[in-house]
Amino acid sequence: MQIGPYRLAGRVLLAPMAGVTDRPFRTLCRQFGAALAPSEMLTADERLWSTRKSQRRMDHTGEAAPRVVQLAGSEPQVLADAARRNADLGAQIIDINMGCPAKKVCGKACGSALLRDEPLIGRILDAVVRSVDLPVTLKIRTGWDPSARNGVSVARLAERCGVQSLAVHGRTRADFYCGEAEYTTIREIKDAVRIPVIANGDIDGPEKARAVLALTGADAVMIGRASHGRPWIFRAVSAALAQVRAVPLTARETRAMILAHLESLYAFYGELLGVRIARKHLGWYLQALAAPEASRPILMAAGNTVTQFALAKNYLDAWVEGSADAAGKPQ
Numbered sequence: 319m320q321i322g323p324y325r326l327a328g329r330v331l332l333a334p335m336a337g338v339t340d341r342p343f344r345t346l347c348r349q350f351g352a353a354l355a356p357s358e359m360l361t362a363d364e365r366l367w368s369t370r371k372s373q374r375r376m377d378h379t380g381e382a383a384p385r386v387v388q389l390a391g392s393e394p395q396v397l398a399d400a401a402r403r404n405a406d407l408g409a410q411i412i413d414i415n416m417g418c419p420a421k422k423v424c425g426k427a428c429g430s431a432l433l434r435d436e437p438l439i440g441r442i443l444d445a446v447v448r449s450v451d452l453p454v455t456l457k458i459r460t461g462w463d464p465s466a467r468n469g470v471s472v473a474r475l476a477e478r479c480g481v482q483s484l485a486v487h488g489r490t491r492a493d494f495y496c497g498e499a500e501y502t503t504i505r506e507i508k509d510a511v512r513i514p515v516i517a518n519g520d521i522d523g524p525e526k527a528r529a530v531l532a533l534t535g536a537d538a539v540m541i542g543r544a545s546h547g548r549p550w551i552f553r554a555v556s557a558a559l560a561q562v563r564a565v566p567l568t569a570r571e572t573r574a575m576i577l578a579h580l581e582s583l584y585a586f587y588g589e590l591l592g593v594r595i596a597r598k599h600l601g602w603y604l605q606a607l608a609a610p611e612a613s614r615p616i617l618m619a620a621g622n623t624v625t626q627f628a629l630a631k632n633y634l635d636a637w638v639e640g641s642a643d644a645a646g647k648p649q
Contacts, residue, residue, distance in 0.1 A: 319538050321411060328351055328353035329537065329539065329559050330353060332344065332354065332552070336418075338546065340595075341374070341379070347552055349549075350553045356413050357376075359389075359390045360376065362389045364399065374586070383410055384411050387404045389401060397446050411455060414442065416430060416459075430462065431491070433472060436472065436475060444480075447479055453482040454481055456484050457487070458473075458487070460486065460488060460500070461490045463492035464492065464493075467503055483515070483537075484507070484511070495543075501533050504530075508537075515537055516536060517538070518540035521544060523555065531559070554566075573631075576600075576603050577631060580599075580630060584596065589623055597620075601614070609637075617629050
């Protein structure tokens with residue numbers, strides 16, 4: 319798949335997720351074959367960029383190209399200025415968020431709330447595309463609610479404005495993450511535009527990815543929640559789409575990968591925040607490894623990075639020893 323000058327190495331992308339797709343996790347997913355890994359959503363309001371949270375979200379040190387910055391906002395000129403500033407800071411693709419369903423985002427007329435105002439969408443996209451000499455991409459939902467499913471008209475508008483790829487989550491804003499994603503609208507969008515279309519929503523493994531691509535005709539798939547605690551999913555899905563066999567991680571490789579992820583989180587966030595962020599990922603890893611419920615409270619209660627890492631290592635050492643010939647296959 320081609321986005322501007324960038325020929326992606328695969329058809330499986332990481333979805334941008336606030337509070338999840340920080341630089342350590344993006345780097346890990348890229349190592350497992352994610353062809354693209356956008357940043358966490360960054361506000362377009364430059365007055366808020368001095369906060370530590372925004373500074374971390376703008377940190378792309380050492381990331382593989384192309385580096386994607388996702389911006390959220392509702393004012394065309396503010397978004398255009400933010401795009402230009404991030405281009406100066408090293409962004410290689412600017413992605414505009416019109417898909418986030420969170421109340422605090424939609425309450426500011428950002429994210430998927432913009433789907434209710436197509437003229438404003440046009441002004442935003444036109445301003446951003448004109449402001450930078452970089453590919454501009456867009457992430458949307460299928461509409462505001464099932465009675466106003468306007469994904470096709472928004473896609474056509476985006477293409478006219480010069481957007482170079484479109485990721486579509488197969489739910490409306492009213493659906494949040496409830497029920498099953500629907501892909502019919504994504505298929506209609508793909509039929510309506512010539513730019514690359516990326517299907518998103520409930521893609522949790524190779525079989526689902528193949529089925530969604532066959533149904534929608536999309537150019538690629540985007541994986542979000544199914545990557546929590548399972549960054550190896552990108553290798554499995556990429557291999558399946560390429561019709562080659564993916565060699566599963568051994569238990570020892572899984573242990574090493576999880577411990578390295580913890581260390582990268584500690585280095586990125588520091589002591590106090592590092593242990594909290596790592597706790598979330600540890601919970602997902604334990605779920606993916608089908609860890610007994612009794613083992614979780616101790617790991618989750620660790621109050622500092624040294625204790626947390628030691629407890630995680632002890633648990634994973636025992637898990638490796640309990641895995642037949644240390645060749646466990648995390649799911």
